[in-house]
Amino acid sequence: MEDYLKVVHKISREEEVASTTKISKALRVAPASVTEMLKKLAEKDYVKYSPYHGTTLTKKGLKIAEKTARKHRLLERFLHDVLKIDNIKVHEQACEMEHTLSDDAEESLCRFLKHPDSCPDDGKIIPPCDLKISSCAECVQLHKRGLEEVGKHKQNLISINKLKDGQFGKISFIRGGHKVLQRLLDMGLTPGTRISVLRVAPLGGPVVLAVRSSKLAIGNGIAKKVFVEIEE
Amino acid sequence: MSCHSESTEKPNNRKNGKKLTIALAGNANVGKSVIFNQLTGSNQIIGNWPGKTVDRAEGSLCFENHEISVIDLPGIYSFSTFSLEEVVSREYIAKEKPDIVINVLDASVLERNLFFTLQLIEMNAPLVLCLNQIDIAKKKGMIIDKQKLEKALGVPVVLTIATRGEGLYELIESAVKVATKDTKRKKINYHKDLETRIEKLTQLIETEKIDLEYPSRWIAIKLLEGDTEIIKLVKSKSAKIVDISYILSQELSTIHDEPCFSIIASERYAYASMITSSAIKQNEVKNTFSEKLDWVTTHKVFGYFIAIGVITGLLLWTFIVGDFLSGLISEGLSFIEPLDPQISGPIVSIIWNGIFNGFVAGVTLVIPFVIPFYFLLAMIEDSGILTRVAFMMDSIMHKIGLHGKALIPLILGYGCSVPAIHACKIMESRRERLLAAFAITFAPCAARTLVILGLVGVFLGPIWALTLYAVDLILIFLLGKIAMKVVPGKSTGLIMEMHSFKVPSLSVVSKQTWTRTKSIIFMVFPIYIIGSAIVQALYALDLLTPISNVMSPLTVTWLGLPAITGILLILGVVRKEFILLGAVAIFGTTNLLGPFNPVQLITLALVAMLYIPCLSTIIILIKEFGWKAATTISIANIISAIIIGGLAYRLLEIIL
Ligand SMILES: Nc1nc2c(ncn2[C@@H]2O[C@H](COP(=O)(O)OP(=O)(O)OP(=O)(O)O)[C@@H](O)[C@H]2O)c(=O)[nH]1
Numbered sequence: 001m002e003d004y005l006k007v008v009h010k011i012s013r014e015e016e017v018a019s020t021t022k023i024s025k026a027l028r029v030a031p032a033s034v035t036e037m038l039k040k041l042a043e044k045d046y047v048k049y050s051p052y053h054g055t056t057l058t059k060k061g062l063k064i065a066e067k068t069a070r071k072h073r074l075l076e077r078f079l080h081d082v083l084k085i086d087n088i089k090v091h092e093q094a095c096e097m098e099h100t101l102s103d104d105a106e107e108s109l110c111r112f113l114k115h116p117d118s119c120p121d122d123g124k125i126i127p128p129c130d131l132k133i134s135s136c137a138e139c140v141q142l143h144k145r146g147l148e149e150v151g152k153h154k155q156n157l158i159s160i161n162k163l164k165d166g167q168f169g170k171i172s173f174i175r176g177g178h179k180v181l182q183r184l185l186d187m188g189l190t191p192g193t194r195i196s197v198l199r200v201a202p203l204g205g206p207v208v209l210a211v212r213s214s215k216l217a218i219g220n221g222i223a224k225k226v227f228v229e230i231e232e
Numbered sequence: 233m234s235c236h237s238e239s240t241e242k243p244n245n246r247k248n249g250k251k252l253t254i255a256l257a258g259n260a261n262v263g264k265s266v267i268f269n270q271l272t273g274s275n276q277i278i279g280n281w282p283g284k285t286v287d288r289a290e291g292s293l294c295f296e297n298h299e300i301s302v303i304d305l306p307g308i309y310s311f312s313t314f315s316l317e318e319v320v321s322r323e324y325i326a327k328e329k330p331d332i333v334i335n336v337l338d339a340s341v342l343e344r345n346l347f348f349t350l351q352l353i354e355m356n357a358p359l360v361l362c363l364n365q366i367d368i369a370k371k372k373g374m375i376i377d378k379q380k381l382e383k384a385l386g387v388p389v390v391l392t393i394a395t396r397g398e399g400l401y402e403l404i405e406s407a408v409k410v411a412t413k414d415t416k417r418k419k420i421n422y423h424k425d426l427e428t429r430i431e432k433l434t435q436l437i438e439t440e441k442i443d444l445e446y447p448s449r450w451i452a453i454k455l456l457e458g459d460t461e462i463i464k465l466v467k468s469k470s471a472k473i474v475d476i477s478y479i480l481s482q483e484l485s486t487i488h489d490e491p492c493f494s495i496i497a498s499e500r501y502a503y504a505s506m507i508t509s510s511a512i513k514q515n516e517v518k519n520t521f522s523e524k525l526d527w528v529t530t531h532k533v534f535g536y537f538i539a540i541g542v543i544t545g546l547l548l549w550t551f552i553v554g555d556f557l558s559g560l561i562s563e564g565l566s567f568i569e570p571l572d573p574q575i576s577g578p579i580v581s582i583i584w585n586g587i588f589n590g591f592v593a594g595v596t597l598v599i600p601f602v603i604p605f606y607f608l609l610a611m612i613e614d615s616g617i618l619t620r621v622a623f624m625m626d627s628i629m630h631k632i633g634l635h636g637k638a639l640i641p642l643i644l645g646y647g648c649s650v651p652a653i654h655a656c657k658i659m660e661s662r663r664e665r666l667l668a669a670f671a672i673t674f675a676p677c678a679a680r681t682l683v684i685l686g687l688v689g690v691f692l693g694p695i696w697a698l699t700l701y702a703v704d705l706i707l708i709f710l711l712g713k714i715a716m717k718v719v720p721g722k723s724t725g726l727i728m729e730m731h732s733f734k735v736p737s738l739s740v741v742s743k744q745t746w747t748r749t750k751s752i753i754f755m756v757f758p759i760y761i762i763g764s765a766i767v768q769a770l771y772a773l774d775l776l777t778p779i780s781n782v783m784s785p786l787t788v789t790w791l792g793l794p795a796i797t798g799i800l801l802i803l804g805v806v807r808k809e810f811i812l813l814g815a816v817a818i819f820g821t822t823n824l825l826g827p828f829n830p831v832q833l834i835t836l837a838l839v840a841m842l843y844i845p846c847l848s849t850i851i852i853l854i855k856e857f858g859w860k861a862a863t864t865i866s867i868a869n870i871i872s873a874i875i876i877g878g879l880a881y882r883l884l885e886i887i888l
């Protein structure tokens with residue numbers, strides 16, 4: 001099931017909706033069984049499926065897809081950085097492992113790897129965890145006291161370098177060490193602050209944010225670590 | 233408000249006497265240095281980009297019988313210890329205790345600026361708020377209620393437009409008032425959870441009587457924030473306080489589900505935001521011209537064109553002006569010719585002759601060339617375009633291990649490497665400062681431009697000169713890439729405030745042009761004159777040939793240059809122009825196409841451009857980075873010049 005959501009997520013990011021043929025090709029499964037599975041997923045409200053227009057993820061489905069992507073990319077990091085497995089091989093291995101990794105193990109892995117922000121083979125951003133915290137420093141602190149009491153984010157978070165010109169968002173999570181975090185806080189990016197993206201430079205360039213009536217340019221490397229809740 | 237500055241007497245009779253110290257503190261690019269210059273008549277660098285003032289500067293003025301010394305501090309956003317400037321300002325305010333701190337704020341970004349004000353209040357500094365740039369705020373449709381602000385913060389507020397000098401008299405007036413009368417200060421109370429813990433800790437600090445130079449409340453807040461410096465400091469006096477502060481901060485982060493430093497930052501911002509919304513009324517405004525400019529200069533197509541336009545335009549401008557003036561240059565050189573060479577007669581007259589030549593060279597080469605360049609640079613700096621260029625070029629600069637902000641010192645390097653390397657302090661880490669400084673040692677500075685024009689532009693036409701510029705820019709990129717690989721470490725990312733565009737103020741621009749030209753003249757003239765005299769003396773004593781011969785394996789065999797260039801390259805270490813001046817003096821002709829063939833001229837210009845930073849640059853490199861780094865950079869320059877020069881010679885032989 002997670003594989004389906006993953007594929008739908010990937011295809012629909014490229015072309016809005018995922019057609020059944022595309023999905024069946026990507027998964028190497030017969031179109032008939034794809035249709036059947038999609039219907040089942042639609043019943044559970046993971047996808048919006050219409051036979052003629054194709055399939056898109058619902059919010060619930062997106063959440064699972066992102067979570068799977070997170071586990072996948074964290075595992076890739078682990079396989080590559082710690083076990084020193086070759087870059088070309090990590091993807092396949094991680095594909096197998098991602099389904100069996102528990103949420104607790106995922107959190108521990110993230111802390112163990114010191115909160116990485118992208119995967120080793122193609123540099124995709126690792127989605128943030130769904131704990132209701134606003135920084136990694138907090139995760140480490142909370143871990144010392146046991147994590148049980150932490151709530152979870154309801155919304156999907158998105159990093160600000162993925163926003164489009166003119167989009168609004170509310171700062172909800174900043175990944176990374178004390179230093180970067182402190183600097184961003186000083187510049188006014190405290191949790192809950194409303195920001196809008198004025199410009200996203202092409203080719204992995206920086207973004208310009210409007211924060212507290214000032215304009216702030218933030219490099220891509222740091223923008224990747226700042227996650228917002230999109231306002232609807 | 234000017235003053236005869238005789239500052240021999242010690243400031244022993246403060247307050248009731250007349251000597252006062254005022255410090256200017258605040259966020260970057262709010263107008264502190266404009267105010268400083270206006271008050272003291274100094275020449276601090278001004279421009280519309282953050283981070284110009286990197287060291288503190290001092291000046292003085294007289295005001296109603298008070299002799300006041302004014303300190304201009306670097307702009308900062310907070311009192312954490314992550315950057316050099318923050319430490320400089322924090323130490324100054326806490327330890328040297330100025331009689332008054334004028335906190336300069338950008339009125340159009342009040343909320344973010346107040347974040348720092350609150351920290352000054354925590355520090356218990358005697359404050360006057362200077363809301364500057366109210367003209368810009370007005371343009372953005374903001375109406376400021378001064379009284380409300382004064383009431384909320386409990387400090388006097390003065391509205392100013394520093395560039396026009398408006399409000400500065402009142403500013404000093406109220407500063408002197410605060411300094412001479414012991415006014416009561418209002419305490420800012422944060423949210424209850426936080427406030428009770430700050431107070432608990434403050435009391436503990438006071439009862440324990442650890443004698444630190446900082447105010448207790450400020451220490452308490454810093455301890456809760458987990459400031460490593462302060463923790464270390466307090467621990468050496470009383471470990472108990474640190475332990476308790478740790479417990480308190482843990483309590484706080486449990487309550488709020490956030491680390492404590494983040495809670496405190498959020499709390500300050502909540503306070504600042506509350507004050508701002510009560511003190512500022514925001515009217516709707518139409519899309520201003522400045523906003524439109526912003527849109528264009530950060531556009532994904534036009535933005536690049538404009539950025540490249542600025543980077544190359546400044547060079548082209550110097551080139552076009554320089555080309556136009558090259559007539560003057562050669563006239564200047566021919567002015568030298570009839571007096572030259574003088575090898576007979578008493579040594580004194582020979583040296584005198586050299587001195588005169590050096591002076592003429594200075595006048596004809598530097599002044600008409602440097603002034604137009606610095607004029608355009610000041611215009612560009614004061615407009616605000618530089619931060620946009622830095623934004624657009626960020627991803628390219630990452631390829632050489634730097635981020636967009638490094639482009640600003642690099643562009644300053646078109647003028648002179650020395651202030652440019654000084655400006656590298658806007659970079660966050662030592663590694664980045666070093667990489668940026670390394671790149672700057674190759675930048676086409678005014679001296680290099682003179683050599684390129686004088687050796688190549690005049691004799692072989694502008695195309696070859698432009699080619700050399702292009703080669704230089706490409707080399708900066710390639711060598712920067714190599715340097716990035718060699719120097720270990722990680723790059724930090726860009727975090728830069730972008731201030732609104734401004735119409736450059738003519739008085740600021742012309743003053744700045746003059747200041748810089750003056751400093752070049754002071755630097756260059758003595759060197760020209762002495763250097764020129766030395767060439768003459770060596771010439772007369774017949775020492776040129778033996779020295780040159782030592783270097784001939786390099787110059788003649790590898791680079792294909794005439795043997796005499798050996799001595800030119802040695803002299804050029806002092807100032808690159810000597811390569812040009814020396815050649816003219818030694819060969820006794822302004823037509824260098826005689827003694828050199830075209831290939832040799834281009835090779836010489838290329839080698840001259842790269843082979844070593846000039847003496848003043850080496851000195852500033854030593855000052856900023858130490859002997860080792862300065863030597864390494866110089867050697868790297870020499871090696872790359874030798875390799876590239878030799879290759880270019882062989883390549884040019886084929887082409888030409
Ligand atoms: N329109 C307007 N511009 C101003 C005013 N005051 C300063 N400026 C401009 O603001 C810019 C910054 O001024 P500076 O004095 O260099 O700022 P600073 O605070 O010293 O900056 P750093 O040294 O970088 O921290 C310059 O371009 C000034 O011309 C003002 O009252 N009105």
Ligand SMILES: [Mg+2]
Binds near residue numbers: 264265284285
């Ligand atoms: Mg300044």
